Amino acid sequence: MVISTELLGIRNSIAENMENKAKKSGKVKYPNPKFFRAKDNMDWKKQGENLLEVGKICVDIFKDSDQKAFWKKQLDRTIDDLKRVKLEIKQGIEMTPEERKDVFLNGEKTLGKLYRKGDMATVRREWKGLADTAYDFWEWCRMWGMLIGTFGKDLVPALNTTFHYRWMISYMCCVGFMDKNTFGQKGTALKMSHLMIYDVFRYVAENLVFLAKCDEKNGNSKELNKKVVLFDEMTMGQIMAGFPDLLGIPYQLMPVFLVSEIDQLTCIPYIDAVESFGLPADTCPVPSSECGALVIDALPHMGSCFISSSMPCDGSVMASEYMSRRFPNLPVYHLTFPVRYEYEETTADAVEDIKGCIKFVEEITGAKWSWDAYFKQMKRFNEETNYELQKWEVNKTDYPQILGPCYELFRKWNYEMDGGADPRVIPTFKKTTELMMKAYERREEAWVGKMKYRGIVWSCPAHYYANFSNWLANCWGVDILVEMESLNFTKMLETEDKEEALMDLARLYERMVMRRHTNGGYHNVVNELWKQVEDWRADIIIMYQNVACKNMSTLQGILDDQAREKNYHMIWIEHDLMDPRTVSRKNMRQKVNEYMTTVMKATPVDPTLVDFDDEICM
């Protein structure tokens, strides 16, 4: 123990020296490596009891489980796998040499066969063609390497957290989520998707380590907790730009929201828990899950303070109230920006709110707001906004390039959570833009041979849960060019005048993801949709209807009537976000199938994807 502590001390002092040198040369590492090195104060006795319990469960499982049934299931799977291999060999033999060469070099054409009823995992990964499969394999190795490397930075609390929280286990399946998001993509589109999703996953992995380190039940790092400012997952992170020595963490993002996009089944126990306490089942599953996670103690106990908000809607208010009652000793600041954000006279009120929030953080943590740090980050954020606008320009042309869930997630994460904080994201933007421009010059297709319709996604989106935009492209050739949640504030933020900078920050926050459209009235969500449909020249509107969203349900009839008058193809898809029991993914897909066959008289580009079972899949 003494030797290991000594070694840790030597390692830390070497690392500190290197960081000081890097700081002098202007190269600062992100996130601050000191956060990883903050000392843990684990309750080893409790952790020992935990491990003992895990051991007991292992023995119980072995004793209780029906070994015969388990091995029979594995045998059935193996037999089915062998049958599939036989079938694929047969299909290969029946192909002409040209067809065989095409599959070998350019990949398989039908993807439905990769699913098997009742199975969580795919039968095998997609054969994308020789070069693209090799690239995909490399990215798979890189992703696992990054995950292992990041968790290895403080392995013990991370492992303890895995034994403690249900949601942690779903993160282990994140590589499967990556596969799903790149289904059918090849060439440059595949490369761009991998580049973007890697940055998102890295952010998540690093923050999971911080959660594990801070949580009183696990790492219990008092030193790090003093520097951690929690904010509601629906609140943007840019305010932390002025506090470079603090660590801002969107509190429920990792345990609830993001994990539900990886695994739609994760939040069901939380929803059930809070509903059993009397919350009506027609409440939006996002705040329901957040509250349910608090009820069954599935959120870490951590941080020095919490910034809550009324954004994007009253659901956040509900979740914040639960939060402050569950952790009464955690100081809370409520950001409550004016909803009518287009009235410029209200911006001054929002600025006062921001000033109050800054003062609150300063008082709690003892940190001082730094304008230099703030302007530096906002300059980077402006640069990223510029890159984003270039993507939009390309996607508006007849040859859209950067499509699919990886891009959609990246945009949302970059705008809302990263906000220019991580300098490692700029090279990703540069590289992606270079690739995009080259692909545009070559007139490449994101899903080769499958691009038939131009689509736009509107309202509270559910496409990550059901991998919907990817399925739309692979099955029906509907390519989602943009989604509502991407179309936010694109004004360059002020980086010199302090008062004007706060005004811009207020304007940015008021136009956060979802809030910009689904709040603030008719003009922001109805008129805006028709404007965007014209701008992007969309053939089809994928209109998600979150059955629990009261804001949007008030506008359904109006949207329907106006779409009919304007002769737009609008497909309504009911869903209940992270609760697939209300509307299953199969039922969501069925709405598109019906519309495409009856109204559009279309034939699917991949018939094997029209109907398949994925009820218990992620």
Place this chain on the structure above:
Amino acid sequence: MKACKLIKKTVGALAAVYAGLFAVYYFDLDGKLLYYVVEPFMIKRFDNMKRRDPLSVPYDQIDKEYM
């Protein structure tokens, strides 16, 4: 000669690692291990865990401390 053998062995070992990893990747063995072995075990663990029962907390303890 020895160097040649060493190179051959290294290349062979690397090729074996590559082939093994590729098999794991292509047949989604990582996903299968996680979904069919690790997850069911962990779910049992989470279901068995003793958790705080908010209804059993006395009223006078509320707003006092983390429970």
